Amino acid sequence: MGSGGRLATGGNSDDGGTATTGGRPGAGGMSESGGGLGRGGVVATGGVSASSGGMTNLTGGDAGIGTGGAGQDAGSAGAGGAMGSGGNTGTGGGQVATGGSSSAVFPARFVGNTDAWNVVPTDFASYWEQITPENVGKWASIQASSEGNFNWSALDAVYKYAEDNNLIFKEHCFIWGAAQPAWLGRLDTTTAPVVVKAWMKTFCDRYPKTRLIDVVNEPPPHTTPAYSEAMGGGTRTTWDWVANAFKWARESCPNAILILNDYNNIEYDREVENTIAIVNAIQKLDAPIDAIGCQAHEGARVPASTFRANIDKLVDATGLPIYITGFDIGLADDGEQEQKYAEFFPMFWDHPAIKGVTLWGYIDGRTWRSNTGLIRTDGTPRAAMTWLMTFLGR
Numbered sequence: 501m502g503s504g505g506r507l508a509t510g511g512n513s514d515d516g517g518t519a520t521t522g523g524r525p526g527a528g529g530m531s532e533s534g535g536g537l538g539r540g541g542v543v544a545t546g547g548v549s550a551s552s553g554g555m556t557n558l559t560g561g562d563a564g565i566g567t568g569g570a571g572q573d574a575g576s577a578g579a580g581g582a583m584g585s586g587g588n589t590g591t592g593g594g595q596v597a598t599g600g601s602s603s604a605v606f607p608a609r610f611v612g613n614t615d616a617w618n619v620v621p622t623d624f625a626s627y628w629e630q631i632t633p634e635n636v637g638k639w640a641s642i643q644a645s646s647e648g649n650f651n652w653s654a655l656d657a658v659y660k661y662a663e664d665n666n667l668i669f670k671e672h673c674f675i676w677g678a679a680q681p682a683w684l685g686r687l688d689t690t691t692a693p694v695v696v697k698a699w700m701k702t703f704c705d706r707y708p709k710t711r712l713i714d715v716v717n718e719p720p721p722h723t724t725p726a727y728s729e730a731m732g733g734g735t736r737t738t739w740d741w742v743a744n745a746f747k748w749a750r751e752s753c754p755n756a757i758l759i760l761n762d763y764n765n766i767e768y769d770r771e772v773e774n775t776i777a778i779v780n781a782i783q784k785l786d787a788p789i790d791a792i793g794c795q796a797h798e799g800a801r802v803p804a805s806t807f808r809a810n811i812d813k814l815v816d817a818t819g820l821p822i823y824i825t826g827f828d829i830g831l832a833d834d835g836e837q838e839q840k841y842a843e844f845f846p847m848f849w850d851h852p853a854i855k856g857v858t859l860w861g862y863i864d865g866r867t868w869r870s871n872t873g874l875i876r877t878d879g880t881p882r883a884a885m886t887w888l889m890t891f892l893g894r
Contacts, residue, residue, distance in 0.1 A: 677723030761793030
Protein backbone atom coordinates (compact mmCIF):
# COMPACT_ATOMS: atom_id res chain seq x y z
CA MET A 501 0.00 0.00 0.00
CA GLY A 502 1.42 3.35 -0.95
CA SER A 503 -0.11 6.50 0.43
CA GLY A 504 -2.96 5.44 2.62
CA GLY A 505 -3.09 3.64 5.88
CA ARG A 506 -2.58 3.29 9.55
CA LEU A 507 0.51 3.50 11.64
CA ALA A 508 0.70 1.58 14.88
CA THR A 509 2.35 3.73 17.50
CA GLY A 510 1.99 1.96 20.76
CA GLY A 511 -1.29 2.24 22.59
CA ASN A 512 -2.45 0.11 25.46
CA SER A 513 -3.44 -3.51 25.41
CA ASP A 514 -6.97 -4.68 25.99
CA ASP A 515 -7.10 -3.98 29.71
CA GLY A 516 -3.81 -5.74 30.17
CA GLY A 517 -4.80 -8.71 28.06
CA THR A 518 -2.24 -10.69 26.15
CA ALA A 519 -2.43 -12.29 22.75
CA THR A 520 -3.39 -15.58 24.28
CA THR A 521 -6.30 -14.10 26.21
CA GLY A 522 -7.62 -11.83 23.55
CA GLY A 523 -5.81 -8.60 24.37
CA ARG A 524 -5.30 -6.37 21.35
CA PRO A 525 -2.65 -3.70 21.22
CA GLY A 526 -3.74 -0.20 20.44
CA ALA A 527 -2.45 2.16 17.84
CA GLY A 528 -1.95 5.79 17.11
CA GLY A 529 -2.45 7.89 14.04
CA MET A 530 -4.21 6.98 10.85
CA SER A 531 -3.65 8.44 7.44
CA GLU A 532 -6.53 7.90 5.08
CA SER A 533 -5.66 8.77 1.54
CA GLY A 534 -7.38 6.45 -0.84
CA GLY A 535 -5.08 4.95 -3.43
CA GLY A 536 -5.75 2.75 -6.38
CA LEU A 537 -6.76 -0.88 -6.33
CA GLY A 538 -5.30 -2.89 -9.14
CA ARG A 539 -8.08 -5.43 -9.60
CA GLY A 540 -11.12 -3.67 -10.96
CA GLY A 541 -10.64 0.01 -10.38
CA VAL A 542 -11.57 2.48 -7.70
CA VAL A 543 -14.90 3.91 -6.69
CA ALA A 544 -13.98 5.80 -3.58
CA THR A 545 -10.84 7.81 -4.18
CA GLY A 546 -9.84 10.80 -2.16
CA GLY A 547 -9.65 10.33 1.56
CA VAL A 548 -9.13 12.40 4.67
CA SER A 549 -5.87 12.80 6.49
CA ALA A 550 -6.64 12.67 10.16
CA SER A 551 -3.09 12.56 11.38
CA SER A 552 0.36 11.90 10.12
CA GLY A 553 1.77 8.48 9.60
CA GLY A 554 1.99 5.77 7.02
CA MET A 555 0.57 2.31 6.87
CA THR A 556 1.68 -0.89 8.38
CA ASN A 557 -0.36 -4.05 8.42
CA LEU A 558 -1.29 -4.61 12.03
CA THR A 559 -1.76 -7.92 13.72
CA GLY A 560 -3.18 -6.44 16.87
CA GLY A 561 -5.39 -3.40 17.37
CA ASP A 562 -6.67 -1.08 14.72
CA ALA A 563 -5.30 2.39 14.79
CA GLY A 564 -7.01 5.24 16.51
CA ILE A 565 -7.18 8.61 14.82
CA GLY A 566 -6.16 11.97 16.11
CA THR A 567 -5.81 11.35 19.80
CA GLY A 568 -4.21 7.92 19.71
CA GLY A 569 -5.54 5.72 22.43
CA ALA A 570 -6.01 2.05 23.00
CA GLY A 571 -7.95 -0.56 21.23
CA GLN A 572 -8.62 -2.03 17.88
CA ASP A 573 -11.20 -1.11 15.39
CA ALA A 574 -13.60 -3.49 13.95
CA GLY A 575 -16.75 -2.67 12.20
CA SER A 576 -20.13 -3.61 13.22
CA ALA A 577 -22.61 -5.53 11.29
CA GLY A 578 -26.08 -4.37 11.45
CA ALA A 579 -29.52 -4.74 10.18
CA GLY A 580 -30.75 -4.23 6.76
CA GLY A 581 -30.97 -5.96 3.46
CA ALA A 582 -32.66 -9.17 2.66
CA MET A 583 -30.64 -12.21 1.93
CA GLY A 584 -31.84 -15.68 1.25
CA SER A 585 -29.75 -18.66 0.42
CA GLY A 586 -28.49 -17.03 -2.65
CA GLY A 587 -30.15 -13.80 -2.45
CA ASN A 588 -30.24 -10.23 -3.47
CA THR A 589 -30.07 -7.26 -1.26
CA GLY A 590 -33.24 -5.59 -0.15
CA THR A 591 -34.09 -2.91 2.33
CA GLY A 592 -37.52 -3.74 3.55
CA GLY A 593 -39.26 -6.19 5.78
CA GLY A 594 -38.11 -7.58 9.05
CA GLN A 595 -38.74 -6.94 12.69
CA VAL A 596 -39.23 -3.62 14.40
CA ALA A 597 -36.30 -2.59 16.54
CA THR A 598 -36.74 -3.38 20.19
CA GLY A 599 -34.93 -0.47 21.79
CA GLY A 600 -36.73 2.79 22.46
CA SER A 601 -39.27 4.58 20.30
CA SER A 602 -37.65 3.86 16.96
CA SER A 603 -39.11 3.32 13.53
CA ALA A 604 -36.01 1.30 12.66
CA VAL A 605 -36.56 -2.15 11.24
CA PHE A 606 -34.48 -5.32 11.31
CA PRO A 607 -34.65 -6.67 7.76
CA ALA A 608 -33.58 -10.16 6.87
CA ARG A 609 -29.99 -11.00 7.63
CA PHE A 610 -27.09 -10.25 5.35
CA VAL A 611 -23.39 -10.79 4.76
CA GLY A 612 -21.41 -7.58 4.39
CA ASN A 613 -17.88 -6.25 4.36
CA THR A 614 -15.75 -3.12 4.63
CA ASP A 615 -14.23 -0.95 1.97
CA ALA A 616 -10.60 -1.75 1.13
CA TRP A 617 -8.68 0.92 3.02
CA ASN A 618 -10.93 3.77 1.90
CA VAL A 619 -11.37 2.36 -1.60
CA VAL A 620 -14.52 0.54 -2.70
CA PRO A 621 -13.57 -2.20 -5.18
CA THR A 622 -15.84 -2.14 -8.21
CA ASP A 623 -16.76 -5.80 -7.68
CA PHE A 624 -17.86 -5.25 -4.07
CA ALA A 625 -21.58 -5.56 -4.77
CA SER A 626 -21.01 -8.87 -6.55
CA TYR A 627 -20.18 -10.49 -3.22
CA TRP A 628 -21.67 -8.45 -0.38
CA GLU A 629 -25.01 -6.91 0.60
CA GLN A 630 -23.84 -4.43 3.20
CA ILE A 631 -20.93 -2.01 3.46
CA THR A 632 -19.16 -0.53 6.48
CA PRO A 633 -16.63 2.28 5.95
CA GLU A 634 -13.57 1.00 7.79
CA ASN A 635 -12.05 4.40 8.60
CA VAL A 636 -13.65 7.30 6.74
CA GLY A 637 -16.83 7.31 8.83
CA LYS A 638 -15.01 7.92 12.08
CA TRP A 639 -15.46 11.30 13.70
CA ALA A 640 -11.74 12.05 13.59
CA SER A 641 -11.72 11.51 9.83
CA ILE A 642 -14.63 13.87 9.22
CA GLN A 643 -14.12 16.69 11.71
CA ALA A 644 -10.45 16.46 12.56
CA SER A 645 -9.34 20.07 12.67
CA SER A 646 -12.11 22.06 14.33
CA GLU A 647 -15.73 22.02 15.38
CA GLY A 648 -16.96 23.86 12.32
CA ASN A 649 -14.87 22.05 9.70
CA PHE A 650 -16.42 18.89 8.21
CA ASN A 651 -14.81 16.94 5.40
CA TRP A 652 -17.26 14.43 3.94
CA SER A 653 -15.63 13.70 0.58
CA ALA A 654 -14.35 10.17 1.24
CA LEU A 655 -17.47 9.04 3.07
CA ASP A 656 -19.71 10.55 0.38
CA ALA A 657 -18.14 8.16 -2.12
CA VAL A 658 -18.81 5.08 0.03
CA TYR A 659 -22.39 6.14 0.73
CA LYS A 660 -23.00 6.83 -2.98
CA TYR A 661 -21.69 3.37 -3.88
CA ALA A 662 -24.08 1.86 -1.33
CA GLU A 663 -27.02 3.80 -2.75
CA ASP A 664 -26.12 3.09 -6.37
CA ASN A 665 -25.84 -0.63 -5.69
CA ASN A 666 -28.72 -1.03 -3.22
CA LEU A 667 -26.41 -1.98 -0.36
CA ILE A 668 -27.10 -1.56 3.33
CA PHE A 669 -24.97 1.30 4.66
CA LYS A 670 -23.69 1.13 8.22
CA GLU A 671 -21.93 3.91 10.10
CA HIS A 672 -18.76 3.07 11.98
CA CYS A 673 -18.74 4.86 14.36
CA PHE A 674 -20.14 7.80 16.37
CA ILE A 675 -18.24 7.55 19.66
CA TRP A 676 -14.92 5.73 19.99
CA GLY A 677 -12.24 6.71 22.47
CA ALA A 678 -9.40 5.84 20.09
CA ALA A 679 -10.66 7.78 17.07
CA GLN A 680 -11.88 11.17 18.20
CA PRO A 681 -10.80 14.66 17.10
CA ALA A 682 -8.23 16.03 19.53
CA TRP A 683 -10.18 19.24 20.02
CA LEU A 684 -13.00 17.31 21.73
CA GLY A 685 -10.93 17.09 24.91
CA ARG A 686 -11.96 20.61 25.85
CA LEU A 687 -15.67 19.79 26.10
CA ASP A 688 -17.44 20.38 29.39
CA THR A 689 -20.89 19.39 30.61
CA THR A 690 -22.41 22.40 28.87
CA THR A 691 -20.79 22.00 25.48
CA ALA A 692 -20.56 18.20 25.21
CA PRO A 693 -24.27 17.56 24.56
CA VAL A 694 -24.39 20.33 21.98
CA VAL A 695 -21.30 19.20 20.09
CA VAL A 696 -22.05 15.46 20.17
CA LYS A 697 -25.65 15.99 19.10
CA ALA A 698 -24.52 18.28 16.28
CA TRP A 699 -22.12 15.62 14.99
CA MET A 700 -24.83 12.96 15.04
CA LYS A 701 -27.52 15.13 13.47
CA THR A 702 -25.24 16.49 10.76
CA PHE A 703 -24.26 12.94 9.86
CA CYS A 704 -27.80 11.57 9.71
CA ASP A 705 -29.13 14.58 7.81
CA ARG A 706 -26.44 13.99 5.19
CA TYR A 707 -26.85 10.21 5.06
CA PRO A 708 -30.55 9.64 5.79
CA LYS A 709 -30.60 6.03 4.56
CA THR A 710 -28.02 4.86 7.08
CA ARG A 711 -29.48 1.62 8.41
CA LEU A 712 -27.10 0.78 11.24
CA ILE A 713 -24.85 2.80 13.52
CA ASP A 714 -22.15 1.79 15.98
CA VAL A 715 -23.14 4.42 18.50
CA VAL A 716 -20.44 3.53 21.03
CA ASN A 717 -17.48 1.45 19.91
CA GLU A 718 -15.17 -0.44 22.27
CA PRO A 719 -16.21 1.10 25.58
CA PRO A 720 -14.06 0.84 28.73
CA PRO A 721 -11.94 -0.96 29.68
CA HIS A 722 -10.85 -0.87 26.05
CA THR A 723 -11.09 2.83 25.18
CA THR A 724 -12.53 5.85 26.98
CA PRO A 725 -13.48 9.11 25.22
CA ALA A 726 -11.79 12.14 26.74
CA TYR A 727 -15.21 13.78 27.13
CA SER A 728 -17.12 10.85 28.67
CA GLU A 729 -17.47 12.64 32.00
CA ALA A 730 -18.83 15.68 30.21
CA MET A 731 -21.41 13.45 28.51
CA GLY A 732 -22.71 12.20 31.86
CA GLY A 733 -20.00 10.03 33.40
CA GLY A 734 -20.80 6.78 35.15
CA THR A 735 -18.01 4.68 33.67
CA ARG A 736 -18.01 1.19 35.25
CA THR A 737 -21.09 2.05 37.31
CA THR A 738 -24.25 3.51 35.79
CA TRP A 739 -22.77 4.23 32.33
CA ASP A 740 -24.78 7.43 31.94
CA TRP A 741 -22.57 8.75 29.14
CA VAL A 742 -23.21 5.63 27.07
CA ALA A 743 -26.95 5.89 27.69
CA ASN A 744 -26.89 9.54 26.66
CA ALA A 745 -25.01 8.70 23.47
CA PHE A 746 -27.81 6.32 22.48
CA LYS A 747 -30.54 8.80 23.40
CA TRP A 748 -28.90 11.55 21.35
CA ALA A 749 -28.36 9.17 18.45
CA ARG A 750 -32.04 8.22 18.48
CA GLU A 751 -33.03 11.90 18.41
CA SER A 752 -30.84 12.52 15.36
CA CYS A 753 -31.22 9.18 13.58
CA PRO A 754 -34.68 7.76 14.38
CA ASN A 755 -34.65 5.22 11.56
CA ALA A 756 -31.30 3.54 12.23
CA ILE A 757 -30.51 0.43 14.25
CA LEU A 758 -28.39 1.60 17.21
CA ILE A 759 -25.59 -0.75 18.26
CA LEU A 760 -23.13 -1.07 21.14
CA ASN A 761 -20.06 -2.61 19.51
CA ASP A 762 -17.08 -4.33 21.12
CA TYR A 763 -14.41 -6.96 20.59
CA ASN A 764 -13.78 -10.23 22.42
CA ASN A 765 -17.31 -10.07 23.83
CA ILE A 766 -18.24 -13.52 22.53
CA GLU A 767 -14.79 -15.01 22.96
CA TYR A 768 -13.78 -14.45 26.60
CA ASP A 769 -15.85 -14.56 29.78
CA ARG A 770 -14.64 -11.26 31.24
CA GLU A 771 -15.57 -9.41 28.05
CA VAL A 772 -18.98 -11.09 27.85
CA GLU A 773 -19.79 -9.99 31.37
CA ASN A 774 -18.58 -6.45 30.69
CA THR A 775 -20.93 -6.09 27.73
CA ILE A 776 -23.84 -7.48 29.73
CA ALA A 777 -23.13 -5.05 32.58
CA ILE A 778 -23.06 -2.03 30.26
CA VAL A 779 -26.19 -3.02 28.36
CA ASN A 780 -28.16 -3.80 31.50
CA ALA A 781 -27.12 -0.50 33.07
CA ILE A 782 -28.12 1.63 30.09
CA GLN A 783 -31.36 -0.29 29.67
CA LYS A 784 -32.23 0.80 33.21
CA LEU A 785 -31.68 4.37 32.02
CA ASP A 786 -34.05 3.80 29.08
CA ALA A 787 -31.31 3.99 26.48
CA PRO A 788 -32.73 3.06 23.06
CA ILE A 789 -30.19 0.36 22.29
CA ASP A 790 -31.35 -1.97 19.52
CA ALA A 791 -28.57 -4.53 19.25
CA ILE A 792 -25.15 -5.73 20.39
CA GLY A 793 -22.23 -5.80 17.98
CA CYS A 794 -19.63 -8.54 18.37
CA GLN A 795 -16.51 -8.15 16.28
CA ALA A 796 -15.56 -11.84 16.44
CA HIS A 797 -11.91 -11.58 15.40
CA GLU A 798 -10.69 -14.52 17.47
CA GLY A 799 -12.11 -17.41 15.50
CA ALA A 800 -8.66 -18.77 14.73
CA ARG A 801 -8.14 -19.28 18.48
CA VAL A 802 -11.58 -19.82 19.97
CA PRO A 803 -13.97 -22.57 18.79
CA ALA A 804 -17.39 -21.85 17.32
CA SER A 805 -19.00 -23.66 20.24
CA THR A 806 -17.64 -21.03 22.63
CA PHE A 807 -18.91 -18.25 20.39
CA ARG A 808 -22.32 -19.89 20.33
CA ALA A 809 -22.52 -20.30 24.10
CA ASN A 810 -21.53 -16.68 24.70
CA ILE A 811 -23.97 -15.37 22.09
CA ASP A 812 -26.68 -17.25 23.94
CA LYS A 813 -25.51 -15.71 27.19
CA LEU A 814 -25.67 -12.17 25.77
CA VAL A 815 -29.13 -12.71 24.34
CA ASP A 816 -30.49 -14.29 27.52
CA ALA A 817 -29.11 -11.49 29.72
CA THR A 818 -30.13 -8.52 27.57
CA GLY A 819 -32.95 -9.59 25.27
CA LEU A 820 -31.17 -7.98 22.32
CA PRO A 821 -30.25 -9.35 18.90
CA ILE A 822 -26.65 -9.76 17.82
CA TYR A 823 -24.60 -8.56 14.87
CA ILE A 824 -21.28 -10.14 13.98
CA THR A 825 -19.46 -6.98 13.04
CA GLY A 826 -15.87 -7.71 12.07
CA PHE A 827 -15.35 -11.40 11.43
CA ASP A 828 -12.07 -12.51 9.90
CA ILE A 829 -9.78 -15.52 10.08
CA GLY A 830 -6.07 -14.71 9.99
CA LEU A 831 -4.54 -17.96 8.76
CA ALA A 832 -2.00 -18.19 5.96
CA ASP A 833 -2.85 -21.78 5.09
CA ASP A 834 -5.81 -21.82 2.69
CA GLY A 835 -7.15 -25.14 3.93
CA GLU A 836 -7.07 -24.07 7.58
CA GLN A 837 -8.82 -20.80 6.81
CA GLU A 838 -11.50 -22.61 4.81
CA GLN A 839 -12.02 -25.07 7.65
CA LYS A 840 -12.62 -22.22 10.09
CA TYR A 841 -15.16 -20.55 7.79
CA ALA A 842 -16.94 -23.88 7.47
CA GLU A 843 -16.99 -24.14 11.27
CA PHE A 844 -18.33 -20.67 11.99
CA PHE A 845 -20.64 -19.62 9.21
CA PRO A 846 -23.28 -22.34 9.58
CA MET A 847 -23.47 -21.47 13.27
CA PHE A 848 -23.84 -17.75 12.50
CA TRP A 849 -26.46 -18.49 9.86
CA ASP A 850 -28.50 -20.88 11.99
CA HIS A 851 -28.56 -18.77 15.15
CA PRO A 852 -31.94 -17.02 15.44
CA ALA A 853 -30.51 -14.01 17.30
CA ILE A 854 -27.86 -13.13 14.69
CA LYS A 855 -29.28 -10.56 12.28
CA GLY A 856 -26.25 -10.01 10.07
CA VAL A 857 -22.58 -10.81 9.58
CA THR A 858 -19.97 -8.30 8.44
CA LEU A 859 -16.49 -9.45 7.48
CA TRP A 860 -13.55 -7.10 8.06
CA GLY A 861 -11.96 -6.89 4.64
CA TYR A 862 -11.52 -9.39 1.82
CA ILE A 863 -8.66 -8.39 -0.50
CA ASP A 864 -5.15 -9.61 0.34
CA GLY A 865 -2.89 -6.77 1.37
CA ARG A 866 -5.83 -4.50 2.14
CA THR A 867 -7.18 -6.02 5.30
CA TRP A 868 -6.66 -4.85 8.86
CA ARG A 869 -5.02 -8.09 10.00
CA SER A 870 -2.51 -10.29 8.21
CA ASN A 871 -3.69 -13.36 6.29
CA THR A 872 -7.38 -12.48 6.59
CA GLY A 873 -7.90 -11.73 2.88
CA LEU A 874 -10.24 -13.90 0.83
CA ILE A 875 -9.24 -12.77 -2.67
CA ARG A 876 -5.63 -12.53 -3.80
CA THR A 877 -4.31 -9.40 -5.46
CA ASP A 878 -4.42 -11.15 -8.84
CA GLY A 879 -8.16 -11.65 -8.43
CA THR A 880 -8.17 -15.37 -7.62
CA PRO A 881 -10.21 -16.48 -4.62
CA ARG A 882 -8.78 -18.31 -1.66
CA ALA A 883 -10.47 -21.56 -0.70
CA ALA A 884 -12.47 -19.89 2.10
CA MET A 885 -13.96 -17.40 -0.37
CA THR A 886 -14.99 -20.19 -2.73
CA TRP A 887 -16.53 -22.09 0.18
CA LEU A 888 -18.36 -19.01 1.47
CA MET A 889 -19.85 -18.05 -1.89
CA THR A 890 -21.01 -21.65 -2.36
CA PHE A 891 -22.52 -21.70 1.11
CA LEU A 892 -24.39 -18.46 0.40
CA GLY A 893 -25.59 -19.71 -2.98
CA ARG A 894 -23.75 -17.06 -4.98
